Structures are given as C-alpha cells and as structure tokens.
Amino acid sequence: MKRWLWGAFVGLLVGTAAGFVIGVYTLPILVEILGERQQTETVQIFAETDPTGEFDKDSPGSDALHWGEGRIRLSSGNLVFEDDVRLAPGPDYRIYMTTKFVDNRDDFRRIKSNAVEISKLKIFSGPQNFELPPDLNTDIYDNVVVWCEAFSMYIASARLD
Numbered sequence: 738m739k740r741w742l743w744g745a746f747v748g749l750l751v752g753t754a755a756g757f758v759i760g761v762y763t764l765p766i767l768v769e770i771l772g773e774r775q776q777t778e779t780v781q782i783f784a785e786t787d788p789t790g791e792f793d794k795d796s797p798g799s800d801a802l803h804w805g806e807g808r809i810r811l812s813s814g815n816l817v818f819e820d821d822v823r824l825a826p827g828p829d830y831r832i833y834m835t836t837k838f839v840d841n842r843d844d845f846r847r848i849k850s851n852a853v854e855i856s857k858l859k860i861f862s863g864p865q866n867f868e869l870p871p872d873l874n875t876d877i878y879d880n881v882v883v884w885c886e887a888f889s890m891y892i893a894s895a896r897l898d
Contacts, residue, residue: 787812790881790895792822798841798891803827805883805893811875816855818865829887830858832867834878842891845882853878 792805799805807822816832824830833852839845845852856867869875875897883892 783810783812783817788875788879788897790897792824792883792893792895793840794893796840796894798839798844799893803885803890803892809881809895809897811869811897814869814871816867816869816881818863818867820864822862822865824858824861824883824892826861827885827888827890827892829885830861830892831884831886832856832858833882833884834869834873834875835880835882836877838880838894838896839882840891840894842889845884845891845894846889849884852882855881858883 787810789808789810791808793799794804794806796804803825805822805824808819809822810817810819816834832855833845833849834855835845835848835852837848839848853870853873855869858865879897880894881897882894884890885892
C-alpha cells in the first residue's frame with residue numbers, strides 16, 4: 738500500500754511539472770492560433786537606405802528552445818519584422834533596443850538597465866510593425882534584442898546596419 742501511495746505521489750508531481758511546462762509553451766501558441774494578432778500591418782514601401790538586421794538561429798546565446806531567425810528593419814519610425822521572422826514560442830517576450838550588440842543572456846543582463854523596451858510580443862512568426870518612441874535615437878540604439886521576461890532568457894538579437 739505504501740508503495741502505491743508513493744508511486745501516486747511521484748506521478749502527481751511529474752504530471753504537474755509536465756503540465757506546467759507544456760502550458761508555458763503552448764499557451765502563447767494557442768493565443769496566436771486563436772487570432773490575437775499584434776500590429777501585423779507592415780510598412781509597404783521600404784527605402785534602400787533603411788537599416789536592416791537579421792536574427793540568427795545559431796547565435797551563441799540560442800538553444801533548441803530559445804532562438805529566432807529572420808530579417809528586421811527600421812522604417813519610418815517603426816521596427817518592422819518581415820515575413821520570414823520566426824521565434825521559438827514562449828511566454829512574456831519583450832523587444833528591446835540597445836546601444837551595444839549582445840548575443841547571450843549574461844551580456845544582456847549587464848546592459849538591460851540601459852535598454853529601451855519597445856513592445857511586448859504576442860506572436861512568433863510573420864510580419865509585425867512596432868512603433869518606436871519618437872525621441873528614440875536610432876543612430877545610438879541600433880541593436881534589437883528579444884528577451885523572455887518571465888524566465889530571464891535570451892531569445893534572439895540583431896544588429897541594425
């Protein structure tokens with residue numbers, strides 16, 4: 738009888754932990770699927786001189802659960818994620834602009850207090866348009882970082898050139 742209770746208790750703990758982990762990663766996906774789209778209008782005409790950058794899935798701070806890929810640009814006071822942008826799904830993603838390029842968790846933690854938060858992120862793929870603060874100097878803040886606030890995890894970054 739004791740063995741059965743112990744097995745039930747361990748099974749309950751493992752099931753609860755697995756359910757939590759699955760929920761953390763599937764809830765944002767379900768929100769996207771159910772249509773809660775965020776700022777999906779894209780700027781239609783881009784200038785050749787617009788600063789562009791690219792999220793690299795193979796950056797040093799990325800791993801199988803925390804990554805991003807695709808092209809981004811600054812255009813007409815907006816940060817634009819283009820059609821090919823894909824990010825690993827997760828909770829509480831934030832977009833920051835920084836003065837220094839970082840490509841891992843520890844480096845971003847060091848400069849986070851000087852970073853400017855642009856927006857929360859609700860969808861993980863496709864075109865999106867984020868309005869920049871009017872007083873943000875994009876000549877200085879020329880790097881973009883996607884960060885998971887809930888777990889203090891680096892997701893992706895891009896240098897805008």
